[in-house]
Amino acid sequence: MPLATTRRTGLVDQVIEQMRAAITSGEWPMGGRIPTEPELVSALGVGRNTVREAVRALAHAGLLEVRQGDGTFVRATSELSGALRRLCGTELREVLQVRRTLEVEAARLAATARTDAELTQLTALLAARDEALGARDWSRLIDTDTAFHQLLVRCSHNRLLAELYDGLTETVAASVAASVDRDVPPAEHISHTGLLDAIRDRDPDRAGAEAGGFLDELLQRHAAPAEPAD
Known part of the structure; x- marks a missing residue:
């Protein structure tokens, strides 16, 4: 036996x-x-x-x-990513908070670690994302926006950070979809041009600020309801 x-x-x-x-x-x-x-x-x-x-x-x-x-x-792609996904939950604010934690540092690292080939890929993805936004092709916008952020994190060349983020792919895509305001003109949507420019210029401080800035804006839009007064 x-x-x-x-x-x-x-x-x-x-x-x-x-x-x-x-x-x-x-x-x-x-x-x-x-x-x-x-x-x-x-x-x-x-x-x-x-x-x-x-x-x-x-x-x-x-x-x-x-x-x-x-x-x-x-x-998820690993036990570690699966654990992170369980911890962040499915509430949009929680997902955005976790994204901010990961993406700000990833942007800072990517500004100095990215290769010229990766910069070309980021530029192409952002152009595709903005084209989809202009055409109000919401499905393609969500796909290209999610892909842009995934590639940006990989450009950090920190394998653990990239693995954690890859484990959140579905959750990130869902947060992108939930944050798209279909009722406002494309010009009023959040732009990632400043973020790309900072990475192109190899400016980690500006890249981190740009990544944190747009996520802070999303967090403000989805602020938790105020506690009722006693």
Whole structure:
């Protein structure tokens, strides 16, 4: 019996590692639904119970989310990112506060660490974002705005910071969507031109101030309701 238990545990661990690799490599993208249980059984050559144990373990670690009747989805790229996501919750103000904590330092680091190729990519993404805003293409605006911030954080060249932020991709996208005011003219929307200029000029103080400034503006828009007077 001990030998059988050891072999079984080892098999589950192997499946967990294979599934984790599919998540971290991007084979299973953030927010996407992973293959069904029968598909995993066939692809991995193991039994249903082994797959279920592996899914349960990764869900407990925060990498997967099981939605009854809908499937299992990628929730984070690492245990650390999953923990951060649970901690920040789903309240918009909490998400914006966490974003500010991460993005201000990322902008400061990116101003000195970014490469010329990354600057070109940032410039192209911001142009696509502003084009979508001008066309009132809200879906594309959300996608390009989220991608711009993700790339900016990666430009910090701090792997831990980037991993934490990548684990919040869905949450960040949701906060972008919730912050888009479809009733105001495009010219009155928040601009990231100043942020890009600071990174282009390799000015970390200005980059940090620009990143904090637009997030502070969003936080003011979504201020917590005042406590009732006694």
